[in-house]
Amino acid sequence: MIAKLIPRKVFFTSGVGTHPEQLESFEVSLRDAGIEKFNLVTVSSILPPKCEIVTKEEGLKELSPGEVVFCVMSRISSNEPGRTLSTSVGCALPGDISKHGYISEYHAYGENTQDVGEHAIKLAGSMYSTWTNEAPLKTFSIPRSSFLQESGNWMTVISAAVFII
Numbered sequence: 001m002i003a004k005l006i007p008r009k010v011f012f013t014s015g016v017g018t019h020p021e022q023l024e025s026f027e028v029s030l031r032d033a034g035i036e037k038f039n040l041v042t043v044s045s046i047l048p049p050k051c052e053i054v055t056k057e058e059g060l061k062e063l064s065p066g067e068v069v070f071c072v073m074s075r076i077s078s079n080e081p082g083r084t085l086s087t088s089v090g091c092a093l094p095g096d097i098s099k100h101g102y103i104s105e106y107h108a109y110g111e112n113t114q115d116v117g118e119h120a121i122k123l124a125g126s127m128y129s130t131w132t133n134e135a136p137l138k139t140f141s142i143p144r145s146s147f148l149q150e151s152g153n154w155m156t157v158i159s160a161a162v163f164i165i
Contacts, residue, residue: 007163011059014144047101074105090120117143
């Protein structure tokens with residue numbers, strides 16, 4: 001029998017990284033978020049039934065360096081000085097834990113942390129409500145913003161929901 005890859009836990013994190021190279025700014029953002037040691041595979045927006053939300057610290061204890069790890073990630077990069085970069089993942093939790101919820105990802109230039117967080121919540125809530133015809137039990141977001149001041153550098157901002165199988 002082939003095992004199903006259904007996450008049993010999830011944690012949320014975010015990070016910002018700046019570096020002269022775009023790829024390395026992404027790496028620095030992963031380090032800031034604490035998830036640089038994993039081979040990340042991005043997936044779409046379903047929070048599995050009965051998936052337990054844990055703290056980042058609890059979740060990281062269950063993962064090993066080099067492990068293939070699934071996540072929903074919002075990511076944005078720029079090398080334009082004077083830019084505000086913002087990301088968020090939003091989550092809509094079901095009233096019945098035997099049903100699935102939704103995770104949204106949203107990123108924007110020039111929007112503040114609160115606005116991207118609210119937009120991500122709106123997206124997750126809407127995806128949930130159009131499936132169930134009811135409001136989610138709870139919604140929340142993990143937003144992150146940063147302002148790129150210096151020329152000659154790239155900045156990457158990420159927000160992520162990281163799954164544990």
